[in-house]
Every structure is written in C-alpha cells, then in structure tokens.
Amino acid sequence: MSPATAFRKLFRFHGGLHLPEYKDLSTAVSVEAAPVPKRLIVPTQQHIGVAAKPMVAVGDYVFKGQKIARAPNLISAPVHAPSSGTVVEIGEHPVPHPSGLNAQCIIIETDGKDVWIEQRRQTRDCRDIPPDELRELIRISGIVGLGGAGFPSYIKLSPASSRVVETLILNGAECEPYITCDDMLMRTRPEEIVQGIHIMLHALHARECVIAIEDNKPEAIDAMRAAVKEYGNEHISVLAIPTLYPGGGEKQLIKVVTGKEVPYNKLPLDVRVVCHNVATAAAVYRAISRGEPLISRYITITGDVGQPRNLEVRIGTPIRELLEYCAVPVHDLSAIIMGGPMMGFSLSNLDVPAIKTTNCLLALRTAPRPQPQTYPCIRCSACADVCPINLLPQQLYWYAHSRNFDKIQDFSLFDCIECGCCDYVCPSQIPLVQYFRFAKTEIWAQDEEKKKAEIARQRHEFRLQRQEREKAERAERHKQKAAALQDEQPTAEDTARKAAIQAALERAKAKQATAESTPDADNP
Amino acid sequence: MPPIAPSSPHFHSGKSVGATMRTVLYALAPGIAIYIALFGWGVLFNIAIAGGVALLCEIAVLKMRDKNVAHALADYSALLTAVLLALSLPPLAPWWLPALGAMFAIIIAKHLYGGLGYNPFNPAMIGYVVLLISFPKQMIAWPAPEALWQQSLSFGEIWQVVFASHLPAADAITMATPLDTLKTQLRLDKTVAGITGANPLFGALGGTGWEWVNLAFLLGGGWMLYRRIINWHIPVAMLAGLALMAGIFHLIDPERFAGPLFHLFSGAAMLGAFFIATDPITASTTDKGRLVYGCGIGILVYIIRTWGGYPDGVAFAVLLMNLAAPTIDYYTQPRVFGHGRDQ
Numbered sequence: 001m002s003p004a005t006a007f008r009k010l011f012r013f014h015g016g017l018h019l020p021e022y023k024d025l026s027t028a029v030s031v032e033a034a035p036v037p038k039r040l041i042v043p044t045q046q047h048i049g050v051a052a053k054p055m056v057a058v059g060d061y062v063f064k065g066q067k068i069a070r071a072p073n074l075i076s077a078p079v080h081a082p083s084s085g086t087v088v089e090i091g092e093h094p095v096p097h098p099s100g101l102n103a104q105c106i107i108i109e110t111d112g113k114d115v116w117i118e119q120r121r122q123t124r125d126c127r128d129i130p131p132d133e134l135r136e137l138i139r140i141s142g143i144v145g146l147g148g149a150g151f152p153s154y155i156k157l158s159p160a161s162s163r164v165v166e167t168l169i170l171n172g173a174e175c176e177p178y179i180t181c182d183d184m185l186m187r188t189r190p191e192e193i194v195q196g197i198h199i200m201l202h203a204l205h206a207r208e209c210v211i212a213i214e215d216n217k218p219e220a221i222d223a224m225r226a227a228v229k230e231y232g233n234e235h236i237s238v239l240a241i242p243t244l245y246p247g248g249g250e251k252q253l254i255k256v257v258t259g260k261e262v263p264y265n266k267l268p269l270d271v272r273v274v275c276h277n278v279a280t281a282a283a284v285y286r287a288i289s290r291g292e293p294l295i296s297r298y299i300t301i302t303g304d305v306g307q308p309r310n311l312e313v314r315i316g317t318p319i320r321e322l323l324e325y326c327a328v329p330v331h332d333l334s335a336i337i338m339g340g341p342m343m344g345f346s347l348s349n350l351d352v353p354a355i356k357t358t359n360c361l362l363a364l365r366t367a368p369r370p371q372p373q374t375y376p377c378i379r380c381s382a383c384a385d386v387c388p389i390n391l392l393p394q395q396l397y398w399y400a401h402s403r404n405f406d407k408i409q410d411f412s413l414f415d416c417i418e419c420g421c422c423d424y425v426c427p428s429q430i431p432l433v434q435y436f437r438f439a440k441t442e443i444w445a446q447d448e449e450k451k452k453a454e455i456a457r458q459r460h461e462f463r464l465q466r467q468e469r470e471k472a473e474r475a476e477r478h479k480q481k482a483a484a485l486q487d488e489q490p491t492a493e494d495t496a497r498k499a500a501i502q503a504a505l506e507r508a509k510a511k512q513a514t515a516e517s518t519p520d521a522d523n524p
Numbered sequence: 525m526p527p528i529a530p531s532s533p534h535f536h537s538g539k540s541v542g543a544t545m546r547t548v549l550y551a552l553a554p555g556i557a558i559y560i561a562l563f564g565w566g567v568l569f570n571i572a573i574a575g576g577v578a579l580l581c582e583i584a585v586l587k588m589r590d591k592n593v594a595h596a597l598a599d600y601s602a603l604l605t606a607v608l609l610a611l612s613l614p615p616l617a618p619w620w621l622p623a624l625g626a627m628f629a630i631i632i633a634k635h636l637y638g639g640l641g642y643n644p645f646n647p648a649m650i651g652y653v654v655l656l657i658s659f660p661k662q663m664i665a666w667p668a669p670e671a672l673w674q675q676s677l678s679f680g681e682i683w684q685v686v687f688a689s690h691l692p693a694a695d696a697i698t699m700a701t702p703l704d705t706l707k708t709q710l711r712l713d714k715t716v717a718g719i720t721g722a723n724p725l726f727g728a729l730g731g732t733g734w735e736w737v738n739l740a741f742l743l744g745g746g747w748m749l750y751r752r753i754i755n756w757h758i759p760v761a762m763l764a765g766l767a768l769m770a771g772i773f774h775l776i777d778p779e780r781f782a783g784p785l786f787h788l789f790s791g792a793a794m795l796g797a798f799f800i801a802t803d804p805i806t807a808s809t810t811d812k813g814r815l816v817y818g819c820g821i822g823i824l825v826y827i828i829r830t831w832g833g834y835p836d837g838v839a840f841a842v843l844l845m846n847l848a849a850p851t852i853d854y855y856t857q858p859r860v861f862g863h864g865r866d867q
C-alpha cells in the first residue's frame with residue numbers, strides 16, 4: 001500500500017449532527033439521462049461572479065456545446081448550449097434563486113438532433129498541456145464548482161505564486177440528507193474523477209490528492225479505491241471520513257482531513273489546501289480530454305416521489321419537466337426544495353430551470369416544518385453544542401432579536417455558514433437561521449447606507465471646501481483690486497469730485513444739526 | 525403550485541421545550557419514589573400542593589399577560605419548578621408552605637421577570653429561600669426517616685398534619701437532619717467520628733435515608749446525561765467542587781471536617797447537581813462557563829454547609845452563581861473556528 005493510502009489521522013470539528021440520511025431512497029436505480037426538453041432555459045448567471053453576456057441573437061441556430069454567452073471578466077463563466085436548436089428568446093425568466101426573482105436567460109427551442117458543435121478538440125494527454133493552458137481550457141468550458149457554490153473552478157486551480165499547494169482535497173462527502181448525485185457519480189464514473197484529479201494536480205502543482213468520502217457511502221468508496229488503483233498513482237488516496245453533518249462544508253472538510261483551520265476571511269489556499277467537488281473533477285476531465293463544456297450534470301430527484309432516482313440532466317431543463325418525467329405528484333406536494341433539507345431553498349415556481357449548481361430536488365408531501373409556535377429561548381445552548389463554527393447561536397439570536405447589530409458582530413455573526421444545525425436542534429423551535437440571515441442583510445443594508453452617507457458627506461465637505469476656497473479667492477481678488485486702486489495716483493478730476501462730495505456731506509450735517517436743535521419747528 | 529416553505533433548514537429534530545421538561549420530570553421519578561418510601565406520603569402532599577398552586581398561578585398570570593395559555597402550559601416548566609420546590613421542603617410542612625413558595629416562585633421569580641426564558645434566578649430556589657428566611661421554624665422541622673421511628677403515618681394522619689396543622693405526631697418524629705446535627709454537634713467540640721459513629725441518623729455514605737434519596741437522584745441524573753437532556757459539565761463540576769473542598773479540609777483535620785462522601789450523599793447534593801444547577805435558563809451557557817459555574821456552586825455549598833448559618837447551602841449557592849452566570853459567560857466564550865489560533 002502506498003504511503004498516501006496508509007493510515008491517516010483524522011481530525012474533528014466542533015459540534016455537528018448525525019442526521020437521518022434517507023440516501024437509500026435514490027440509490028436503488030441506476031442513473032439515466034433525462035430526455036432533452038423542448039425548450040431549454042439557460043440563465044446567463046449560474047455561478048458566483050458577473051453574469052455572462054449573450055453572444056447569440058434570437059433566431060440563431062446553435063449547436064450542442066456552442067458557447068452562447070461569454071464571460072465579461074475573469075470572475076465569471078461562459079455558458080454553452082446544452083443541445084442543438086434555435087434561440088427563440090433572450091430575456092428575463094424565473095430562475096432558481098431563494099429570492100424568486102427573474103434573471104436573464106437564453107431560451108433555446110431544441111430540434112431533437114442534439115448535434116455537437118464541430119470544432120471539438122482532439123483527445124490529448126493532459127500532461128502535455130502546460131498548466132496555464134489547462135486553466136484557460138477549464139475556464140472557457142464554463143466549469144464552476146458543482147458542489148453548490150458555483151465559483152469558477154479555474155480560479156481555484158491557480159496556485160498562488162508564493163504558496164505551494166500541499167493537498168488537493170476532493171470533496172465527496174455529500175453530507176446533507178437525501179442527496180446522492182455525487183455518490184452515484186463516484187459509483188458510475190470513478191475513472192473520470194481520477195483522470196480529472198490528474199489534470200487538477202498538474203494545474204495546481206499539488207503534491208497529493210485526498211478523495212474524502214463520508215463512510216455512509218461504502219459503494220462509492222470501493223469504486224473510487226478501485227479506480228485509483230487502476231488509473232491513479234501513489235499521490236492519490238481515498239479517505240473515508242466519519243458521517244457528520246456538515247462534514248462536507250469546505251472549511252469543515254479541510255479541518256477533518258488536515259487538522260488545519262482556514263482563518264476567518266482567508267482562503268483554503270492560505271493553509272496550502274485546495275478543495276474541489278468530485279463532480280467538478282469529472283467535468284474537468286470531460287472538458288480537457290473530450291473537449292466537452294459543462295452542459296449537463298447529475299441531479300437527485302427524491303423525497304415523496306414514485307421512484308426517487310438520479311438523472312443526468314441538461315442544464316436548462318425546466319424543473320417541471322424533470323418532475324413529470326419522474327411522475328412526481330406535484331399537486332399533492334407541500335414543498336419542492338432545491339438542494340438538501342438543511343441548506344436548500346423552497347421553489348416558488350416550477351418553471352425555473354436546472355442550473356450548474358442544482359444537485360437535488362426534494363419533493364415533500366407534508367409541510368416539512370409546519371409554522372411552529374415557538375417558545376422563548378431557554379438558553380439550553382443545544383445550538384452552541386452543535387455549531388460547527390463554535391459560535392453561540394443563542395447570543396446571536398438575542399442580539400438579532402433586539403436588533404443590536406454592533407454586538408451581534410462581536411459574536412462573529414459573519415462566520416455563520418447557515419448550515420442549520422442550531423435551528424434543527426432548538427427545543428423552542430426558533431427559526432434561528434432566518435434570524436441570522438435577517439441580521440446579515442440588515443447589516444449589509446446599513447453598511448451600504450453608511451457608504452452612501454459617507455460619499456454624501458465627502459461631497460458636502462468638498463463643496464464647503466470649494467465654497468471656502470472660492471470665497472478666499474474672491475477676497476484675495478478684491479484685496480488685489482483695492483490695492484491696485486490705491487496704487488493708482490489720484491487725478492485732478494478725482495480730487496475735485498472728492499472735494500465736492502465732502503462739501504455736500506458737511507452741508508447735510510449742518511442742516512441736520514439745525515433740525516435737531518429746533519424740533520418744534522418741524523413738529524408743531 | 526405548492527406554497528413556499530419557510531427558509532432552510534426545512535427539517536427539525538422534533539425536540540421541544542415541553543418534551544425536555546417532561547423528561548426531567550421522569551428523571552426525578554426514582555428519587556421521588558425513594559423519598560416517599562423513606563420519608564412518607566408527606567412528600568407527595570408537597571408536590572401536589574405546590575404543583576396545583578403553581579399551575580393556577582401560571583394560568584392566571586398568562587391570562588393577565590394575554591398569552592396563549594394552552595401553548596404556554598405545554599412547556600411543563602411551571603410543574604417542574606413546583607416539583608423541585610416541593611422536593612426541597614420538609615415532608616410534613618403545613619399546606620401553606622408549599623403553596624406560598626410556589627406562588628412566589630411562579631409570580632415573582634418567573635413572570636415578573638418576563639416569564640419562561642427571562643428569569644435570571646432559579647424560581648424554585650427563590651421560592652425555597654423566601655420560605656427559609658420567612659419561616660425558619662417550619663422549614664427546618666424535618667421528620668426523621670420513617671425507618672428511624674419505626675412507625676409510619678397513614679395518609680389520613682398526614683392529611684391532618686398538613687391541612688389542620690395537627691402536629692403532635694409530627695413533633696414527635698421531627699429531628700434535625702444529619703447535616704444540621706453534624707454542624708451543631710461540631711460546635712460542641714465533638715469529633716466527626718464521635719458524632720456519626722454513635723448516631724443512627726448517619727448511614728454508610730451520608731445520612732440514613734438521605735444517602736438513598738441522593739443515589740436515586742444520581743440515577744435519574746445519569747439517565748438525563750444518557751438521554752442528552754443535560755450536559756455533564758455542571759453536575760460533574762459541582763460535585764467535584766464539593767468533593768474537592770470536603771477532601772481538602774478532611775485531609776487537614778478529619779476530626780472537624782466530614783469527608784467528601786458524606787457531603788456528596790447528604791442533603792440536596794445530587795438533586796442540586798443534576799436537577800437544580802442544570803436549569804438552563806439561569807445557568808452559564810458555554811462549556812467552560814458551565815465548569816466554572818458548577819464548580820462555584822460546589823465550593824459555595826461546602827462553605828455554607830461548613831461555616832454558614834444554614835444546614836444546607838444548595839439554594840443559596842445556586843442563586844449566588846445565577847448572579848455570576850452572565851459574567852462567566854462573557855469571559856468564557858469559545859474560540860470561534862478560524863479565529864485566534866496560529867495567527
């Protein structure tokens with residue numbers, strides 16, 4: 001056995017929860033490809049950063065894999081056509097977002113031919129490609145973190161010049177209940193993941209890669225071990241980590257695997273670690289070796305549905321069609337959650353499309369949390385006991401409740417990852433995470449106000465200063481003028497005029513004096 | 525289209541305040557059973573009277589405060605307060621003693637401070653201390669365990685004692701508790717061994733009878749730990765603090781200071797450690813803070829028992845540490861992930 005796969009000390013983070021898993025539901029049937037829908041709704045923003053700019057027009061014919069929107073700057077990702085067809089609309093459309101707001105989408109009416117764009121690259125060995133070129137290829141393939149955040153992946157494959165990446169951690173933890181898309185990907189395409197790791201290690205100049213999988217997925221662990229044996233080398237190892245929510249959170253996973261804590265406001269790179277999702281690795285492999293951009297992904301459709309399962313779904317497929325394909329009784333449901341039960345959000349509109357970061361659709365017949373009548377906080381601190389960040393949620397709640405937004409930041413509100421552990425265990429059933437989100441948005445809004453006020457203040461001060469300066473300049477000018485006047489020699493005419501004025505003044509004075517001495521004359 | 529569910533998390537563990545408080549009540553059951561077996565039905569009278577009055581007061585105040593009565597009553601907190609108060613009272617107390625205590629605990633110590641979750645002091649202990657200070661005579665008239673007077677009062681006789689203040693029988697069986705006896709006898713320059721050796725009031729661990737009551741509460745406390753209703757920090761720290769103090773002084777002078785075992789199994793040590801000091805509302809909330817808080821109570825209990833004016837010190841010790849809890853919390857905040865290490 002290679003040194004990397006030998007015994008490795010595991011670490012643990014504070015708190016965490018053993019949740020009911022419900023993962024068996026959706027792993028019973030094999031993954032199949034969902035049908036290509038009639039209309040693909042492709043949002044131009046499916047990632048963290050700036051929205052992509054459409055580069056097609058209504059009426060254009062697009063091929064599968066053709067770039068239809070380009071990244072306007074470096075923190076963005078291009079978008080590709082998931083199938084061939086005609087662009088019928090570019091405009092605002094409902095997108096999957098907790099806010100329920102609309103965003104720009106490119107709508108393609110598919111022609112059912114599913115024709116690939118011509119200029120697909122030839123298969124190449126990644127080791128022949130320099131890291132810079134690898135990153136560029138990954139960037140233009142529109143690959144973003146498939147674990148949920150959707151951060152453009154090529155950025156996280158750029159090693160900082162000053163720091164050597166020691167460990168690439170491949171996140172196969174999949175710690176939320178119900179979700180099994182990564183599990184099924186590891187079972188069905190382990191070799192693609194391992195090939196992707198080779199590319200990532202090469203791009204990063206990283207020493208080793210640890211594939212971390214929670215120990216409730218023995219099949220995935222076995223599949224990955226077999227694939228590493230066949231396609232890997234001694235620098236790649238599979239690590240079974242204890243099942244403990246939220247062990248798949250990036251910072252929690254880094255702690256478990258390496259014992260290192262990513263400091264607040266720092267990046268994993270600062271502790272010489274980089275973390276990517278297993279599905280991202282497979283997407284990287286497809287992009288580099290087969291020239292396929294990111295146009296589909298595995299999605300778990302589970303909960304109260306006839307046959308919970310995983311599907312390989314084209315990006316842009318409307319959720320409604322996916323649910324219909326799985327014969328989900330939409331009208332009997334009380335909620336459809338995108339993502340897991342702990343961190344996902346409830347969909348208000350089923351016409352939204354699946355996007356690059358969609359990992360799970362959870363259909364629930366009974367209201368998951370019937371609006372509870374909460375009790376006051378009894379300070380039992382069950383919340384603090386389970387907090388993976390070691391915060392004091394009961395104190396945060398107290399200050400959020402009383403809108404004490406200064407104090408709440410002293411208690412590290414912005415370290416909260418909104419994993420929901422505190423909320424889950426609260427015996428008073430207080431919706432703690434909602435309070436924390438509320439406090440965060442209020443503080444952001446206040447900061448924004450403050451910034452605006454600051455700008456206004458600066459402007460005002462500048463104006464005052466300018467007025468002051470202008471006044472001073474004016475005064476200076478007057479003074480100079482006066483001085484200039486004085487410097488001028490008085491002419492004879494001036495002297496005569498002055499004398500006349502003087503005489504007139506004296507006359508007036510004399511007249512006034514007479515008037516004052518004889519008041520009765522004026523006022524009989 | 526399904527309506528929008530509230531924001532994440534969408535699942536809940538199903539834990540509730542009511543279930544938690546009920547579990548604490550169940551955990552008290554073995555202690556109560558042993559208590560009744562050893563000290564007679566008077567214990568049950570106390571519980572019934574205190575419980576009834578507490579519930580009536582709770583309902584009245586909730587109505588006055590315009591709260592949802594049924595919802596609030598389902599938290600079981602008033603009942604738990606009443607039971608803890610009743611267990612601190614002498615088993616043959618006149619009816620108005622538990623009634624007054626429960627009234628004070630619920631109305632003044634709990635609701636006037638804002639009700640459940642807002643009271644800075646443990647309501648049961650406030651009720652107890654008010655009674656102890658106001659009616660010292662009745663509060664220390666403790667019957668000896670029935671085993672020592674080989675006769676038990678019938679239900680009817682106890683009814684007479686409790687409601688008609690018909691006390692001759694009670695007078696006959698009342699004697700000082702072991703903690704009280706030890707304290708007064710030590711003042712007479714007797715040695716610990718001399719006092720406990722000759723007196724049937726003292727058993728193998730603590731006081732006769734009392735040791736069994738304490739063991740039963742220890743059992744209930746262990747069950748709560750197992751069920752994760754309470755954390756280990758407070759009870760362990762409190763018992764450790766008490767045992768440590770007793771151990772040190774016992775080592776210094778075994779003739780004048782009873783040993784740790786006696787202190788752990790006498791009076792309200794176990795009831796205090798597992799059921800009273802662990803009241804979440806009034807205790808410290810951080811792990812480190814709970815250790816400080818529990819240890820402080822243990823030390824104070826020993827100090828009050830040994831040098832104070834009252835035989836047992838759990839109530840005063842708990843209230844004093846209640847006072848200190850916010851400060852303890854402030855200075856024992858845990859290190860937040862990614863903060864203040866290696867930086």
